[in-house]
Amino acid sequence: MNFMIHANHLLVLFTISTMLSVLWFLLSLLSLLLLPCLRPCFPAKGSLKNKKKIDKGTYVVGEEETPKELQRELMPRHVAVIMDGNRRWAKQTGLLTSQGYEAGAKRLLEFADLCFKLGINTVSAFAFSTENWGRHKIEVKCLMYLFQRYLKSKIQFFQSKEIRVSVIGNLAKIPESLLRTVHELEEATKSYKKKHLILAIDYSGRFDILGACKNIVKKSEQGLIREEDVDETFFERELQTRCTEFPSPDLLIRTSGEQRISNFFLWQLAYTEFFFSPVLWPDFDKQKFIEALVSYQRRDRRFGSRL
C-alpha cells in the first residue's frame, strides 16, 4: 500500500517535471525566434556597444535614426569643417599624397551625407586656402585636378540626394576646367533648399571681409546705400556666405590636432563652438563625429549675456 502511494507520488512528480521541461523548451524556442524583434525595445548599453563595433566606418542607408546620445532638437544648423591631416594620413598608411587627398574627399562626402541625415541643414568645408598656393606646384595641380574630377563625377550624386552645392572663394587663380565644373555643379543643384554643401576653394577669411568692403564701396559710389546703413547685419550680407540662410556655423571641427582657424571663416565664427579632434581627417568617421556632436550639445551657449 505504502509502496503504491510512493509510486503514485513519483509518477505525478515525473509528469510535472516532464511538462515543465517541455514548456521551458518551447519558451526558449519562442524567445529565440522573437528576440530580433524584442531587441529595439530593450537597448541595453552592452548591445549598443556591440552595434557601434559593427557600424565602424559604415553608414546606415536612408534616414538616419538619431543616436541615443544626441537630441534631435539640439542639432547644429550649420557645421563647418577644416579637413586637416590628409597628407599625414597618407604617410602613415604608406600611400601617396594624392591617395590621401582622395581618401579625404571621399570622407567629406560621407560626412556631409551623414550630417544631412542627422538633420543638419548646412555643411561647409575648407577645401583649399589662399595660403595653400604656397605648396609644391605639382601638389597644387594634383589637388585642382582631384577637385575637378571628383566634383564632375558627383553631379548626379548631388542631384539624386537633392544637395545644393555652392563654391566660395577667390576663384581667380583656379584652372578653367575646374571653374567650368563649379559653374555646372552650382547650376545643376541651385534649386535644392533643404541641404546645402558649401566648399571653400581658394578662400581666405580676410579676403572675404575685404571683398565685402569693396562691395560696400561700390554700392555707396552708385548711391545705393548711405554710410549710416552699414552696420554688422548689413555687412554680413555682403560676405561670400550670403548664399546661405545660416552664414554662421554653430560648430567648427578641425581634425589632426591643430588648434588654429588658419584664416578660414573669421567674421562668421564669432559665436561658433570649436571642436578640435586629434584624429586625421580620413579617419574622422561617424563615431568621432558623434563625439563632437555630444560635446557640442553639452555646451552652454550664453552669447555674452545670461548665466
Next chain:
Amino acid sequence: MAELPGQIRRMSGGISQLIEQIYGFSRRCLFRVISMGPIPSHLAFIMDGNRRYAKKHGLEDGSGHKAGFSALMSMLQYCYELGIKYVTIYAFSIDNFRRQPEEVQSLMDLMLEKIKSLLEKESIVHQYGIRVYFIGNLALLNDQVRAAAEKVMKATAKNSRVVLLICIAYNSTNEIVQAVKKSCINTSDNMEAYGNDKHEDRDSDIEGTDMENQEKRIQLVDIEENMQMSVAPNPDILIRSSGETRLSNFLLWQTGNTQLCSPASLWPEIGLRHLLWAVLNFQRNNSYLEKRKKQL
C-alpha cells in the same frame, strides 16, 4: 611674555616673505630656461568664469570679478617677467551690456575703481613701464569710465617697454565694420582728390579705369591700418579659461593663425602652469609655423 605673540607674528611674516622670495626666484629661473626657445610676442586672454567661480564658492555676486582681477594681475606679472611684450584682455564685451542692469553697473564700478588704481604709484603699470590702450567703442561707456580710460592712455603714452590692451565695450565685428567705414571714407577722400586732378579729362576710358583703380585702392592693408588693434601684432596665443572653446566675437580678424588654448579652470583659478603649458605648446608648433610663413 606679552611680546611672544608679536614675535611669533613677525617670524611667520618673515618666513612667508622668504618663501615668496624663493618662489619668485625659482619662477624667474624657470622663465630664463624657457626663454631660450621662441617666446610669443603677443598673448590674449578671455577671462571667462568669474560668475561661476563666485557661485561655486558661495560668494556674493561681485566677488567673482574681484577674484578675477587678482588673477589677472598675477598673470600680467608672469607674462611681463617671461618677456611677452603685448598682452590683450577681453574685459567687457558689447554683448555683456545685455546682462542684468545691476550686474552691468557693478562691473562698471569695479572697472572704474581698477582703472583709477592703474595710475597709482604702486601699480603694475609703473612697475613694468606698461603702455595701456583701451580698445572698443568707448562711446558706449558712461562718462566717468571713459574719462578715466582716456586719462590712463594719456598718462602711459610715453611708456614703451610692454603694452597692455584692454578690450572694453568691444566686439570684433564692430571693430571690423568701423575699420571698413574708415577705409571707405579714406578711399572716397583719395578719389575726390584724384578726381580733382583729372577733371580736364572727360574721356570715358579714363572713368572706367577710375573705377578699377578705386577698387584696387582698397587693399587688406587699408582695413588693417584702420583696425583699433593695429597698435599690436596679431596674437600668437589666445587663452580662454573655463573650458569653453569659442571666440565670443573677440579678435576675429587677428586670430587667423593664433594658437587657441582652453584650459578647464575658471579665470580666478588660472595660474602659472596654464601659461607655461600654452607657451611650451607654442614653442612646439613654432618651427612649423615659421616654415609656413616662409612659403607665403
